[in-house]
Amino acid sequence: MVLAGLERVDGGTVSVGNERLDRMDEDDLARFRGRSVGIVFQSFHLMPTMTALENVAVPLELSGRRDAFERARVELEAVGLGHRLDHHPAELSGGEQQRVAIARALAPEPSILIADEPTGNLDADTGRDIIRLMFEARARRGATLVLVTHDRALADACDRRIVMRSGEIVEDVRAGVAP
Template structure:
């Protein structure tokens, strides 16, 4: 039997208070197997990016089970959760989130240094070479193209050798050709390392490259990618709406 990398049961999340309350996730059930690639799609405001942040351990669910790599996240302290995330989950964001006053090499080394790796810079250099940026290691983010910045971000996510890679609109800020190149690299690394990949995208072509596509609308999974739609849709609450991409964790998109 395949090993389960991600397991969600009745996951619910509400943002805001009073009249501004937004029911973002409304009872999500989801299994993702080890080594599987899953694309999450849905309209803006559907809750798909919030779901991704819950999977990444960057947003806590109000209710339900979130189990990553066999470990329930609900009872963890913030420090324990950060440590667990650093060992098990790599994250690639649409907006790169590189530190502007650090070189590409230093950016990639950050999670390794935080984990206490004695050879952080050697490993970071290998990852940069692996994504084709060996000659750009000493450049700062402002000196790199968008595609190069996203490859640095990918190298940073891959450097700790996580079992699970989470990607939120990884090609969303790139032109079509650069986006295709980044996607090629993303799926090549997922296959080579046999990682579990979960990504959110508005791009049907990118989603189609995943082994399974999950459709989310108004905080509910309407199609789990196995040919079955959600049996019951909770009563509609206030519609989910974007809060913004700048803050971490991200709100519903």
Template sequence: MDSRIEPSQFSGLAPDTISIKDVNLSLGTGAARVHILKDISLRVASGEALGLIGPSGSGKSTLLMVMAGLERPDSGEVVVNGTAFNALNEDALARFRGRQVGIVFQSFHLIPTMTALENVAVPLELAGVADAAARAEQELISVGLGHRLHHYPTQLSGGEQQRVALARALAPDPAILVADEPTGNLDEATGKQIVDLIFTKHAERGMTLVLVTHDHSLAERCDRVVRLRSGHIDDTSADRNTAS
């Protein structure tokens, strides 16, 4: 099955990197099943920085997981970089995600028995990248960790661990970077450094960026801010902001 769709299905001034249409998602089973996302439709243009905000439980992190292909919706369409997720099996979706989507979480998710270099290189090696170690080293240098290549996560500060996680996300040169509360486990000063680095990489590489945050001042650094409330997009929040 051809997983690509025509961009004309979604109107807009710029090509859409992410197109979500009529998405619903429930999690849990039986009486504990909760309807998280409710008829969500959203487009994110190529190269855009989008901030997702909303109260706890509003569905913003779940929506990010849907965009990244980590959660499949119960209904609706998810099209990323021209590829329809519902046309991909789990293996194909994982391969697509590995090439096209970089993911940074609040928790760093580093493998404790691997050095910083290995944490970045091993996913590249598994994806068949021939120069995995060299590329991993370059990415770590680019995030300011050229002097920490052979240190283990327990030997790194929280900010350094998040830099490793960012290097790992950037190493495949993805079209899209999604970040879920990337400063949540960091102090204010370190968090600012990580955010500055994320926005620098976004600008340098022209990636699409989707950022989930509870920090309104951080969200306003994005080109556009969308607020979720109880699984719905609050239409009053969807205008492009004036932040430069």
């Protein structure tokens, strides 16, 4: 939350890259997210009135890119949804919706990709597909993937694992190799 500029801290400083989040106002934080952070939610949060293509195009449009729709198409094809561009969220399965959400998060090419329990609402097989997709994207783009999960095995697959309990960091391990 703090990393994505969604929550403000009561004290201290928050630096992401060269930017001081604690000094930004609401709108600056929104622009920071548009620029640098992609978020994938547990319950997808697609806009129900928009097609898959339009959903992915929104952050690109917000950042004023002229090729918003072409980029969105490329991103959707990359997550294997090239044949579902004009479908509305209600016409997509859970796994497909989450893939749209990943495409949307990746489209502006953020330096940080945050995923909050991205597989929590999916069955095991679909969940695995989604994770693979995210790890591949991270590897290909060189972005930082921050994954919030209760799945120990999944956490073990990451470069660095931070365990939190009641708001406190209880463990911080740099290990493992991406699958």
